Amino acid sequence: xxxxxxxxxxxxxxxxxxADILHAAVAVRDAGYKKWDVFTPFPIHGMDDAMGLKxxxxxxxxxxxxxxxxFFGMWMIWFMNKHDYPLVxxxxxxxxxxxxxxxxxxxxxxxxxxxxxxxxxxxxxLPRLYNPLFKMPRFKKASDDKFFVFxxxxxxxxxxxxxxxxxxxxxxxxxxxxED
Amino acid sequence: MSSxxxxxxxxxxxxxxxxxxxxxxxxxxxxxxxxxxxxEREPLVLNGRSHAWITDAIAGICERPMPKWWWPxxxxxxxxxxxxxxxxxxxxxxxxxxxxxxxxxxxAWDITNFVFxxxxxxxxxxxxxxxxxxxxxxxxxxNRAAEAMTLFAVACAGIFPVVHTGRVWFALLxxxxxxxxxxxxxxxxxxxxxxxxxxxxxxxGTVSLLFWYVGLIPDLATLRDRAKNSIRGAxxxxxxxxxxxxxxxxxxxxxxxxxxxGLSTPLVxxxxxxxxxxxxxxxxxxxxxxxxxxxxxxxxxxxxxxxVLTLMIPxxxxxxxxxxxxxxxxxxxxxxILATGSMVGYAYxxxxxxxxxxxxxxELYAFKNRAFGPYWWAYWSMITCNVISPHLFWFKWCxxxxxxxxCVSIVxxxxxxxxxxxxxxxxxxxxxxxSSWGYFTPTxxxxxxxxxxxGLFMTLFLLFIRFLPAIAISEVKAVTxxxxxxxxxxxxxxxxx
Numbered sequence: 001x002x003x004x005x006x007x008x009x010x011x012x013x014x015x016x017x018x019a020d021i022l023h024a025a026v027a028v029r030d031a032g033y034k035k036w037d038v039f040t041p042f043p044i045h046g047m048d049d050a051m052g053l054k055x056x057x058x059x060x061x062x063x064x065x066x067x068x069x070x071f072f073g074m075w076m077i078w079f080m081n082k083h084d085y086p087l088v089x090x091x092x093x094x095x096x097x098x099x100x101x102x103x104x105x106x107x108x109x110x111x112x113x114x115x116x117x118x119x120x121x122x123x124x125x126l127p128r129l130y131n132p133l134f135k136m137p138r139f140k141k142a143s144d145d146k147f148f149v150f151x152x153x154x155x156x157x158x159x160x161x162x163x164x165x166x167x168x169x170x171x172x173x174x175x176x177x178x179e180d
Numbered sequence: 181m182s183s184x185x186x187x188x189x190x191x192x193x194x195x196x197x198x199x200x201x202x203x204x205x206x207x208x209x210x211x212x213x214x215x216x217x218x219x220e221r222e223p224l225v226l227n228g229r230s231h232a233w234i235t236d237a238i239a240g241i242c243e244r245p246m247p248k249w250w251w252p253x254x255x256x257x258x259x260x261x262x263x264x265x266x267x268x269x270x271x272x273x274x275x276x277x278x279x280x281x282x283x284x285x286x287x288a289w290d291i292t293n294f295v296f297x298x299x300x301x302x303x304x305x306x307x308x309x310x311x312x313x314x315x316x317x318x319x320x321x322x323n324r325a326a327e328a329m330t331l332f333a334v335a336c337a338g339i340f341p342v343v344h345t346g347r348v349w350f351a352l353l354x355x356x357x358x359x360x361x362x363x364x365x366x367x368x369x370x371x372x373x374x375x376x377x378x379x380x381x382x383x384x385g386t387v388s389l390l391f392w393y394v395g396l397i398p399d400l401a402t403l404r405d406r407a408k409n410s411i412r413g414a415x416x417x418x419x420x421x422x423x424x425x426x427x428x429x430x431x432x433x434x435x436x437x438x439x440x441x442g443l444s445t446p447l448v449x450x451x452x453x454x455x456x457x458x459x460x461x462x463x464x465x466x467x468x469x470x471x472x473x474x475x476x477x478x479x480x481x482x483x484x485x486x487x488v489l490t491l492m493i494p495x496x497x498x499x500x501x502x503x504x505x506x507x508x509x510x511x512x513x514x515x516x517i518l519a520t521g522s523m524v525g526y527a528y529x530x531x532x533x534x535x536x537x538x539x540x541x542x543e544l545y546a547f548k549n550r551a552f553g554p555y556w557w558a559y560w561s562m563i564t565c566n567v568i569s570p571h572l573f574w575f576k577w578c579x580x581x582x583x584x585x586x587c588v589s590i591v592x593x594x595x596x597x598x599x600x601x602x603x604x605x606x607x608x609x610x611x612x613x614x615s616s617w618g619y620f621t622p623t624x625x626x627x628x629x630x631x632x633x634x635g636l637f638m639t640l641f642l643l644f645i646r647f648l649p650a651i652a653i654s655e656v657k658a659v660t661x662x663x664x665x666x667x668x669x670x671x672x673x674x675x676x677x
Contacts, residue, residue, distance in 0.1 A: 017671025018663055038427040042658040043434050047427050056435035080367035092371050102376040102454055106383040109447045113387045117394060120436035124429045128422030142425045143402040145231035
C-alpha cells in the first residue's frame with residue numbers, strides 16, 4: 001500500500017461536531033502537547049483560545065508594508081517632481097506632501113496588502129507542495145464537514161497508547177496512524 | 181427550548197489551569213428568556229441545510245456540466261467581447277475621431293463608461309470589506325460573486341481611459357503613466373488628479389484581486405479534495421497552495437482577512453473620491469464642487485448593488501441556491517439601494533441649491549442647462565431612474581418580489597450611466613462663449629464599444645461561475661448554527677457548560 005520506507009508521523013483523529021472538536025482541543029492543550037493542530041472546514045470561534053494560540057503576527061507584516069509604501073511614495077514624488085527634473089506646472093509648488101498624499105496613500109494600502117498576504121503565507125508555510133495528511137482518504141472531509149486533530153509523534157509527550165487513549169476519550173469517531 | 185441557558189464565563193474556554201481531569205463545580209446558571217418573535221432573525225441558510233449539503237450545492241455547480249443556457253449565454257457574451265476588441269482595434273488604427281467626441285465635449289462616452297464600470301465595482305468591495313467590518317453576516321452568501329463582479333467591472337473600466345488617449349502605447353508603456361526612467365528623461369506629473377487616478381484604480385484592481393483570491397483559497401482546497409480527475413485536482417491543488425484547514429493556518433488567515441477588510445474600506449472610499457477629483461479639481465462649472473467625493477461614492481455603491489442584484493437574482497434561481505441566497509438577502513440589498521439612492525437624490529438637490537446659493541452665474545447656468553437645456557432628456561431619465569425608482573423599495577412587496585427587484589436593478593444601472601453622462605457631457609458641451617457651444621452625438625463605434633464591454637464583463641462572469649465556487653463555501657458554513665460550538669446544533673450539550 002505504502003512505500004517500504006514509510007514511517008509513522010503521528011495520529012489523526014476525526015470528530016463529528018464543532019463542540020466535540022473544541023473540547024478535544026482543550027483536552028489536548030491541557031495534556032501539554034505542542035506539536036499538534038486542529039483541522040476544520042471553517043474557522044471555529046474560540047478555537048485559538050482552546051488551542052492556546054497567541055495572537056497572529058500578520059499585523060507586523062502589514063505595518064512594514066504600509067510604512068514602506070507611504071514613505072516610498074513621498075520620496076518618489078519628491079525625487080521625480082522636485083529633485084531629478086523640476087518642472088513648474090500651473091504655478092504649483094514643485095513638492096508639497098499635500099499633492100503627494102493621494103498617491104502615497106494608495107501605495108500605503110497596496111504595500112500593506114502585499115505585506116499582509118505575504119506575511120500570512122509565510123507564517124502558514126504556504127505554498128506547501130506536499131503534506132502527508134493529504135494521503136489519508138478521510139482527510140478529504142476536512143474541507144467539507146468533518147473535524148480533525150493531528151498529533152505529531154515528534155512531540156515529546158507522544159506515546160502510541162496514551163495519545164490514542166486521550167483522543168478516544170475526547171470523543172474521536174476514529175483514530176488512525178498517519179504514515180509518510 | 182423555551183429559554184436559553186447561558187452560564188457565566190461559559191462562552192470562553194477555560195484558562196489553562198482548569199484541567200480536563202479536574203472539573204470545577206458547575207457555576208450557577210443564568211436563565212435568559214428568548215427574544216420576542218418580532219426580533220428573531222431569519223436564519224441565513226434556510227431549511228437547516230447541513231455542511232455537506234452546502235459543499236455539494238456550491239462546489240457541485242463547477243463540477244457538473246453547465247446547464248443548457250450557459251453555452252448560448254457564453255457565445256453571445258464572447259461575441260460581444262470580440263466586437264468590443266475589434267472596435268478598439270479600429271479606434272487605435274484610425275484615431276479617436278471614430279468616436280463622436282470633439283471640442284467642446286472632448287470627454288463623453290469614454291469617461292462615462294469608465295466611471296460607470298468603476299462605480300459598479302464598488303459594491304463588491306463594500307460587501308466584502310465594509311459589511312465584514314460591520315459584522316453583517318449575511319454578506320457571506322453574496323460576497324464571492326460580488327467581488328468577482330468588482331474585478332470584471334474594473335477590467336471593463338480600465339479599457340476606456342486607456343484607449344481614449346488615442347495613441348495607446350504612450351499610455352501603456354512604462355514611463356508615461358507608470359513612473360519609469362525613459363528616453364525622454366521626464367517623470368509623470370504628480371500634481372494632476374488624473375495621475376492619482378492611475379494609482380488609485382491600479383491599487384484598487386490589485387487589492388481587490390488579492391482579497392478575492394485570499395477568500396478563495398479554502399474553497400479551492402474544497403474543490404481539490406472533491407476533484408474526480410487528476411487535472412482538476414492538480415489545478416485546484418496548485419491554486420489552493422496546499423491549504424489544509426489547520427487552525428494555526430486559520431488563525432493567521434482570519435487576521436489577514438480582517439486586515440485586508442480594514443485596508444479595503446478606506447481604499448474603496450478613496451478610489452471613487454479620486455475619480456471624482458478628475459472633475460472636482462478642475463475649474464469647469466458643474467464639476468468644480470466639493471460634494472463630489474461623497475456623492476460619487478454613494479452613487480457607486482448604489483449602482484454596484486444594482487448590478488449585484490442583476491446578477492444574483494438569476495444566479496440563485498438558475499442554480500437553485502434559494503436556501504443560501506435567501507429572500508432576506510435580496511431584501512437587505514434593496515434596503516442598501518434605498519439608502520444610497522436617497523443619498524444620491526439628496527446630492528442632486530444640494531448641487532442645485534449650491535449652484536443658486538453660491539452666486540456664480542456660470543455655475544447656475546450649468547445646472548439650468550443640465551435640467552432644461554438640450555440634454556434635458558438625459559437629466560430627467562437620470563432623475564426618474566435614480567431618485568424615484570429606489571423609493572419603491574419602501575414597500576415590502578417590491579423588495580421581496582424577485583422579478584420586480586430585478587427590473588428595478590436594471591433601471592438603477594441605466595440611471596447611473598445617465599448620471600455620469602449628464603455630469604460629463606452637459607458640463608462640457610456649452611463652453612463659456614456661445615461660439616464654443618456644441619452638441620455631442622455618439623457614433624455607432626461609441627455605442628457598440630460600450631455594448632461590447634458588457635460582453636467582456638459577462639464572459640468573465642460566466643467563466644467564473646463555470647470554474648470557481650460562486651459563493652464562499654467556508655464562510656457560509658461558518659454562519660450556520662452547526663458551526664457554533666456553543667449551539668445545540670453544533671453539538672453543544674448542556675452538561676458541558
